[in-house]
Amino acid sequence: MKKYILFLLLAISLGAEGLDNLELGGYLESKTSLMFSEDELFSDYATVRLEGAWNFGKRGGIETHVLFTHSNAPLDPNESFKEGSVMERIMMGLISGPLMMIDSMGLMDSTLLGMMAGVDLDPFIRYLPYSSFYPKDKAVLDRALLKLYFKKFDLFIGRQMIAWGTGYGFNPTDVWNQKSPIDPTAPKMGVNAIRAEIPFGSVSGLTLVASPGADLKLSSAGFRFKGNLGGFDFSFSGMRVMNADRQLLGLPPKIIAGFDCAGQIGSVGVWAEAAAINPKHANLDYTDVDSLYAQIDAGLDYNFPNGLYFLLEYYYNGLGRHDSKDYSAREYMSLFGGDAAGFGQNYVMVGLRKDFLDYFNATLFGLGNLNDQSAMLIPGIEYSFHDNLAIDIKAQIGIGDEEKTEYGGVYSSGVLTVTGFF
């Protein structure tokens, strides 16, 4: 895999007729986090992103992005939840079935099971990811696309980043990415797709996307018409979504009608995004939702004269539960598969940002589940050490009932990120 990626970058370099057309860049990121659980485990990652682009002038170009990641003790997401939390209860429910099946089929010798029961395996398993026996290096081809510019339209073929919608923390119409409201600015990963951009005016046009999968049934496609009216950017979209991940998670295909807009009322920036989703009933057990549901996002932001930035966003999740007692494997799978941004029905996000002392900016974001009364607080400070070097410290603090709520059962953590661009 690495050789293949290096070959691609080399091919771009050698293929360039003139170095003026070649652009190389990227960044290096080091991320260390500490989870305030009983074990207080560290995890750290080092990531290098190599970006290469070669432009054929006005005719098109090639773009390749490669991500190399070395992870020391990658945090198992399941370790982030407290004992007795909603998430642990759901996950235990999910794995109890297969364990019982293994037991009933006699796939594991009962003597061995007995021995295992008597031995504390934790010191062996928990520290395995820290050892050199554990695979730590990963290379991902994040973007590899051909860009072809025609007179009336542009064509993008290959692995590419697609970003739809206007929401900040939540994007119900962006079916091409999985977004977490806890880290809304995380880089979006590439999608294998063919995309056509057909402009009608300066800020209007039609986007067509086809993302092929294993076969036609496991493929996705969509369109997005974008326009501008009365100072508002708006768009209508339609998508059919299915892929192998959804098939494996037992999530059904879905047909989506979407709308989004962004503009301003007075001096206040406003946006809204809505999706009506009609999942196709496919007898896929507990994840099957056999009715039309909606997901809606609406937000506003404002800059006060003293430089304080304020953001407020509301998210309605028609797939979510009103009562935390009903949180189940279905919600877990919807979250994991990107069908919903949380377990509950109603969420609110509040954000503040302020630059200070020239090189610092402080942020405080809060994400609240209005149904179960839990919240995640995310304070952070970023320091611009240099034009191309930033140091960022963030914390995640879960608030709420540890056993009954979505965020109350999450261990708090701190993350130090240093990013250098080249």
Next chain:
Amino acid sequence: MKKVITLLMVALMSLTSFAITVDEILDKMEENENANSSKMAMTQIVTKADGRENISKLMSYSIDKGDKGLMVYNSPARIKGMKILTLNDGDDIWFYSPRTARIRKIASGQKSQSVNNSDFSYEDMSAEDRREDYNCKLVGEEKRDGVLSYKIEMVPKGTDGSYSKIVGWVDKEKFMMVEAHMYDEDDELWKKLFVHGLKKEGKYWTMESIEMQNVLKGSKTVMKVESVEFDLKLDPTMFSERYLRK
């Protein structure tokens, strides 16, 4: 940067007892600024209060006499590929970040925000027709940096803008803005703008650099013009969302 000057020069309206009226001054200034299109290579040098410098390189394009504009940052690496599109004389601004592939419309409430950590705001960069937005008057004649200039004062009619008042000085011979002072909502001096090295490039006046000082923060930003071309043929499709995504 042309927009900052346009912002100041276009806004002046009222009559005084001087031999020339504000409108006449404005008309003459507009004659100097009427290039159909322009292309500028610029270096942005931001000097913070502690003396630390941040340097960025960018290209600035405009067509339709500044009605449509595009800025493309080429360095430093952290912001390479960042683009700002302005349409309708700067009334509508879109910001494109290559890291997120998102195009975000800048609301008027955010136009006071700094562009790329500089002392220029989105509002400073937009070429709005301020004749409609400001009450203006010619308040005197003064020498600024040895240049005899008309002193013009303009006060916003509405509450949309960031400044409570702008005072500008216009070279009496060249009819080009040479200096301007911007005041905050408490009527306190906030920013000072200086135009350095006025020179004629073909039919049009241009400058070697433009400097914005933030008096309150003690920082300054110099936009150095490395090269400039006027009335060249630019592809109108550059000034579109389509181009931002390319």
